[in-house]
Amino acid sequence: xxxxxxxxxxxxxxxxxxxxxxxxxxxxxxxxxxxxxxxxxxxxxxxxxxxxxxxxxxxxxxxxxxxxxxxxxxxxxxxxxxxxxxxxxxxxxxxxxxxxxxxxxxxxxxxxxxxxxxxxxxxxxxxxxxxxxxxxxxxxxxxxxxxxxxxxxxxxxxxxxxxxxxxxxxxxxxxxxxxxxxxxxxxxxxxxxxxxxxxxxxxxxxxxxxxxxxxxxxxxxxxxxxxxxxxxxxxxxxxxxxxxxxxxxxxxxxxxxxxxxxxxxxxxxxxxxxxxxxxxxxxxxxxxxxxxxxxxxxxxxxxxxxxxxxxxxxxxxxxxxxxxxxxxxxxxxxxxxxxxxxxxxxxxxxxxxxxxxxxxxxxxxxxxxxxxxxxxxxxxxxxxxxxxxxxxxxxxxxxxxxxxxxxxxxxxxxxxxxxxxxxxxxxxxxxxxxxxxxxxxxxxxxxxxxxxxxxxxxxxxxxxxxxxxxxxxxxxxxxxxxxxxxxxxxxxxxxxxxxxxxxxxxxxxxxxxxxxxxxxxxxxxxxxxxxxxxxxxxxxxxxxxxxxxxxxxxxxxxxxxxxxxxxxxxxxxxx
Amino acid sequence: xxxxxxxxxxxxxxxxxxxxxxxxxxxxxxxxxxxxxxxxxxxxxxxxxxxxxxxxxxxxxxxxxxxxxxxxxxxxxxxxxxxxxxxxxxxxxxxxxxxxxxxxxxxxxxxxxxxxxxxxxxxxxxxxxxxxxxxxxxxxxxxxxxxxxxxxxxxxxxxxxxxxxxxxxxxxxxxxxxxxxxx
Numbered sequence: 238x239x240x241x242x243x244x245x246x247x248x249x250x251x252x253x254x255x256x257x258x259x260x261x262x263x264x265x266x267x268x269x270x271x272x273x274x275x276x277x278x279x280x281x282x283x284x285x286x287x288x289x290x291x292x293x294x295x296x297x298x299x300x301x302x303x304x305x306x307x308x309x310x311x312x313x314x315x316x317x318x319x320x321x322x323x324x325x326x327x328x329x330x331x332x333x334x335x336x337x338x339x340x341x342x343x344x345x346x347x348x349x350x351x352x353x354x355x356x357x358x359x360x361x362x363x364x365x366x367x368x369x370x371x372x373x374x375x376x377x378x379x380x381x382x383x384x385x386x387x388x389x390x391x392x393x394x395x396x397x398x399x400x401x402x403x404x405x406x407x408x409x410x411x412x413x414x415x416x417x418x419x420x421x422x423x424x425x426x427x428x429x430x431x432x433x434x435x436x437x438x439x440x441x442x443x444x445x446x447x448x449x450x451x452x453x454x455x456x457x458x459x460x461x462x463x464x465x466x467x468x469x470x471x472x473x474x475x476x477x478x479x480x481x482x483x484x485x486x487x488x489x490x491x492x493x494x495x496x497x498x499x500x501x502x503x504x505x506x507x508x509x510x511x512x513x514x515x516x517x518x519x520x521x522x523x524x525x526x527x528x529x530x531x532x533x534x535x536x537x538x539x540x541x542x543x544x545x546x547x548x549x550x551x552x553x554x555x556x557x558x559x560x561x562x563x564x565x566x567x568x569x570x571x572x573x574x575x576x577x578x579x580x581x582x583x584x585x586x587x588x589x590x591x592x593x594x595x596x597x598x599x600x601x602x603x604x605x606x607x608x609x610x611x612x613x614x615x616x617x618x619x620x621x622x623x624x625x626x627x628x629x630x631x632x633x634x635x636x637x638x639x640x641x642x643x644x645x646x647x648x649x650x651x652x653x654x655x656x657x658x659x660x661x662x663x664x665x666x667x668x669x670x671x672x673x674x675x676x677x678x679x680x681x682x683x684x685x686x687x688x689x690x691x692x693x694x695x696x697x698x699x700x701x702x703x704x705x706x707x708x709x710x711x712x713x714x715x716x717x718x719x720x721x722x723x724x725x726x727x728x729x730x731x732x733x734x735x736x737x738x739x740x741x742x743x744x745x746x747x748x749x750x751x752x753x754x755x756x757x758x759x760x761x762x763x764x765x766x767x768x769x770x771x772x773x774x775x776x777x778x779x780x781x782x783x784x785x786x787x788x789x790x791x792x793x794x795x796x797x798x799x800x801x802x803x804x805x806x807x808x809x810x811x812x
Numbered sequence: 813x814x815x816x817x818x819x820x821x822x823x824x825x826x827x828x829x830x831x832x833x834x835x836x837x838x839x840x841x842x843x844x845x846x847x848x849x850x851x852x853x854x855x856x857x858x859x860x861x862x863x864x865x866x867x868x869x870x871x872x873x874x875x876x877x878x879x880x881x882x883x884x885x886x887x888x889x890x891x892x893x894x895x896x897x898x899x900x901x902x903x904x905x906x907x908x909x910x911x912x913x914x915x916x917x918x919x920x921x922x923x924x925x926x927x928x929x930x931x932x933x934x935x936x937x938x939x940x941x942x943x944x945x946x947x948x949x950x951x952x953x954x955x956x957x958x959x960x961x962x963x964x965x966x967x968x969x970x971x972x973x974x975x976x977x978x979x980x981x982x983x984x985x986x987x988x989x990x991x992x993x994x995x
Contacts, residue, residue, distance in 0.1 A: 298982055331820060368979045374956060375937045375981065414827065417819035456938055456955045483819035493816035496835055497827040521951055523869030523958035530865070535853040539846035546842040554834065606853050607865040614951040615940045615977040682949035684942055684977035689985040696894035699919075699988045701973035706946055759821040777834050786838060790845065797849070804863055807948055810927070810965035811863040 245335070249745040250645060251757040258339035259329035263322045263646055265346055267639070270318035271734055273310050274632075276357070278727045280307035282720060285671070289717025290690060290704060297688045298363065304686055306360035308369030309385075312627060313470060314353045317392055317429075319635050320477050321349070324399040324426060326642065327419040327480070331757075334406035341398050348391025355384030368686060370467060373443055373454040382444035386437060393433045399426045417494055417501070418487075421480030424504045425473045431512055432469025439463040457524045461516075468515035471623065474631040475545075476507055478593070481634040482552050482586060488641055489583040490576065491563075491753035492555035495779065500551050506544035514538035520610040530607045538605055542598075549594050550786045552586075554779040561779075569781045580750050581657040585637020588665030593630030596672050597622060599793050603800045611811065612804055615686075618679025621672050628723075629668035633661055636730050641749055643734055649741030650748060653733045660733065664726025667719050674715025680803070681709050867952070868961040877910065877933045877959065884908040885918050893919050893990070906931060909974075909989070911939035911954050913981050916974050916989025924993050927965040933958060940978030943991065951977060966993040 246255050280303045286294040295303065329336050336342060359365040365381035403423065406412045415423065439462035445451040483500070486492035494500045516533040519525055560572035577583045600622040604613045613619065644651045651657065683690055683703055690703040704710050741747075777783060817823040831839065858864065884899065884906070891898040897918040901907050903926040910917045912935040922928060932941055934956040941952040941960075945968075952960050966972075974989035 297985065301979065301982060301984070304979075332822070366982070372938045372978070375979075412822055414823045416822050417817075455957070457958055460953075460955075487818040487820050491818070493818055495816075496829060496831060497817065497823060498829065499831060499835055499839070519953075520865065521867065522953045523867060523955060523960040525867075525869075527866060531854050535850045539850055543839075543842055543846055546845075547839065550835070550838045602849070606849070608853065608857050608861060608863065611863060611865055611950055612948050614953065615942065616949060616951065681947045682942070682944055684940070684949075684975055686979040687975075687977065687985055692985065692988055695986055695988050698894040699896070699973070699990055701944060701975075701988065703944075703946075753818075756818045756820050759817050759824045778832050779834050783834050783838065787841075790841065794845070801852070801857070803948065805861065807863050807950065808945060808966075808968040809863075809943075809950065810963075810967060811950065812866055812927075812963035812965075 248645060250747070250749065250752075253330055253757055254333035255646075256329050256334070256336045258342070259325050259336040260646055262336070262339070262342045262346060263325050263330070263642075266318050266322035266325065267643065267646075268738070269350060270315050270322065271731060273315040273318060273353070274727070275731050277307055277311035277315055278724060278731070280310065282724045285717050285720030287688070289713050289720075290710065291714070292717060293689075298366070300688045301366050301368075301686075302361060302363050305366050305368050306357060309360060310357060312369060312623075313388070314357070316474055316627065316631065316635075317470070318349065320425065320429070320473060321345070321392065321395045323477055323480070323638075324395065324422055325402075326646075327416075327422040328399045328402035328406070330646075331416060331419055332403075332406045332412045334402065334409070334411050337401045337405045338398065341394060341401075345391045345394035345398060348394065349388050350391075352384045352386070352388030352391060356381055356388065359384060370463065371440075371443070372463075373446065373456055373459055376447055379444060379447040382440050382447055386440055386444060389433045389437050389440070393430065393437075396426045396429045396433070417497065418480045418484045420501060421476055421483065421504050424508050425476035425480065427508055428469060428476055428512065429473045432466050432473060435462055435465025435469060436467075439466060457522065460519060460522060464515045464518040465512065468518060469512055471627060472507065472511045472515070474627055475511070476504065478589065478631040478634045479504065479548050481638050482548065482590060483555075485582045485586040485634065485637050486552055486556050486559075487756045488752055489580045489586065489750075490556050490559045491756060492552075492559040495551050495554045495558060499547060503544040503547035503551075506540055509540070510537045511541035511544070514541055514605065517605040517610070520605075520607050521614045527607075534605055534607060538602070542602055545594075545598055549590070549598075549789065550782060552590065553785060554782040557779045557782045569784060572781060577750075579658050581640045581661060582637045582750075584658070584661035585633050585640075588661045589630050589633040589637070592625055592633070592665060592668060592672070594789060595792065596669075596676070597625030597630050599796050600625065600676060602793075603797060609800050609804055612682075612807065613679065615684060616679035617675050617683045617685050620685050621676035621679050624668065624675065625672045629665065629672060633664060633668075636664070637661060639734055641752060643737055644741070644747035644749060647738055647741070648743060648745055648747065649737055650744055651733070652736040652741050654750070656729050657733050660726055660729045663729065664723055667721070667723025667726055669719065670715050671719030671723055674712045674717075674719055678709055678712035678716065681706065681712065683709060683713075866962075870959045870961070871957060872933060872959050874933070874935050874956050877908075878935055880931075881908045881910040881917060889918070890921065896989075898992070901928065904928065909941075910935055911941070911976065911987075912936055914976070914983035914987040916976075916987065919990045919992065921992045921994065922966055924966055924969045924995050927963055930960075930962050930964050932960045932962075937980050938978050939976050939980050939987070942975040942977040944973045944975060949975070949977075953978060966991075969993045969995045
């Protein structure tokens with residue numbers, strides 16, 4: 238490839254060609270993402286301290302406004318800005334390819350920024366207290382719907398630009414098979430396109446209704462279309478997180494996927510099936526038949542769950558194999574003891590994989606069944622589930638990845654490296670306590686999006702106080718304490734990243750801890766790096782991972798069984 | 813044998829390979845577990861479970877539904893609680909329950925062991941029917957313009973509060989209803 242003057246630079250660490258325009262756009266998206274993360278984090282703290290019923294910090298109206306804004310800022314703005322940064326990185330820098338239309342990239346960014354700022358201001362100023370879901374006929378100011386729609390158009394353009402970049406790189410012959418990281422991002426982009434279009438189809442009529450051009454919006458149809466966005470966006474996070482998991486494993490341990498084909502099939506399973514599962518939000522809605530629920534939610538959802546189970550095996554498996562090759566081959570778990578636990582990217586990978594899989598994944602499959610949903614729909618178990626997937630899972634993984642990409646792209650030395658070592662564990666511990674507290678409270682029937690479960694202002698003849706069961710108070714305290722610890726982890730992250738961008742020493746070759754230098758190269762660095770035959774006495778390549786995975790499955794079966802038992806204990810018959 | 817590649821590098825040449833022994837085992841187990849969950853939901857629980865998700869639904873205008881609730885109250889009212897009518901429908905009869913910002917109307921009095929047909933809808937925005945029977949709750953999404961129909965048989969006497977668990981406005985946390993089950 239030709240280095241064309243100042244338009245490209247060659248990275249001194251990875252050897253990749255970095256398109257300058259792409260680099261600037263990645264920086265802009267990443268900085269915006271971190272700003273939204275910080276805003277959402279402040280809101281998170283205040284909301285959690287309100288749900289912790291003995292603290293009960295915010296007044297009712299502020300609480301509902303902040304829950305609305307927190308949902309939008311975190312679930313859509315923080316995560317999509319970061320993902321767009323990732324999409325640009327995966328389709329240009331990682332392929333050593335040029336950005337096709339920098340102007341299109343900036344247009345997309347501008348629309349996303351403008352739309353998101355308007356929507357956030359509307360929510361925080363009490364003109365759009367309709368929650369993240371904005372179900373009609375609850376009405377927000379038209380500016381809110383307009384802001385979200387403009388953001389969606391920007392994001393759609395960004396995703397289209399990703400496709401253009403990849404296709405152009407192929408036409409120029411710069412790439413054959415995509416790196417697995419980019420392949421998973423491709424899945425994320427396909428899901429993103431689908432989900433953004435579905436969201437626009439839900440919100441456009443709602444916008445027209447809010448300005449009086451349409452007389453009504455059917456709430457049932459809205460929910461069907463809306464959840465294509467609401468949950469679809471989380472599937473985008475899932476695919477992007479899986480890309481990040483593979484990337485972090487390769488970066489920090491030199492892991493290579495055990496079976497490229499199997500990992501790719503698992504990713505294709507997401508594309509084909511996971512959007513159907515988004516209908517699980519409608520499990521207790523009127524308007525759907527029993528078999529629509531069964532087919533979408535059990536049959537096709539499990540095809541997508543299969544994809545996750547494959548990744549849950551093949552990522553630790555790839556790590557195990559890489560570490561065994563580096564000489565930690567003794568016994569079942571020597572490789573695990575000798576893994577780079579002090580490397581922030583590895584810590585983030587483990588925290589993300591564990592919390593996502595054990596708490597987020599299992600809870601999702603359980604709630605996603607039509608019958609078990611009866612005792613979990615709209616309880617705190619629902620936000621507990623998606624905080625374990627999107628926060629403990631996706632956000633932790635993205636945090637881990639930024640400890641490498643930020644120094645490389647900004648060409649600065651990472652500051653506060655010792656803090657970075659601890660950050661994923663602090664954040665993970667906080668999210669674990671938070672998730673357990675919230676999930677258990679939900680299992681005990683505590684509703685989500687609710688300001689006062691003591692119902693203090695309801696006439697005594699109708700009142701109920703959920704805190705009469707003392708265990709619920711304990712769960713909510715766990716939620717509050719977990720949130721406090723997680724916020725400390727979040728503050729550490731923002732300080733490290735902002736500190737690096739502003740104060741980090743400028744250098745073309747930032748120190749990146751245990752980063753495996755050949756992670757970006759298809760050619761083995763050492764001559765003769767071909768496949769040595771590996772198999773232990775029983776003929777298994779990764780016995781440690783197999784044991785861990787089976788342990789996970791046993792836990793899964795156990796929790797699944799307990800959930801059905803709990804449903805059977807409901808003292809009413811329901812037909 | 814095909815070479816393996818870092819997930820951040822462009823794979824070269826042929827990277828397709830047969831599944832290893834570990835992978836075959838794991839994928840096999842995962843497929844079996846997926847099928848087991850599918851059978852549980854579609855066959856086993858529908859046969860043995862006492863709690864089914866067989867919601868039936870109809871379209872209705874909020875005004876028409878409100879008229880039916882009014883007629884229901886007029887026919888079977890037995891008292892009042894905190895300003896809300898208390899209604900005792902005949903055993904095995906229909907129960908109309910209306911959600912509105914921010915109340916459930918009326919309070920319902922049922923007989924233990926009898927099966928009632930519940931018809932639930934909303935007068936204004938979306939609400940969440942959440943029947944508290946600690947440590948659990950039974951939950952349905954309630955939409956204006958749609959009737960949610962379920963058959964409920966209370967098997968235990970007592971007072972069961974109904975919360976709203978879908979955000980419905982700034983008074984969301986004031987919304988409480990009640991079902992009273994007598995022996």
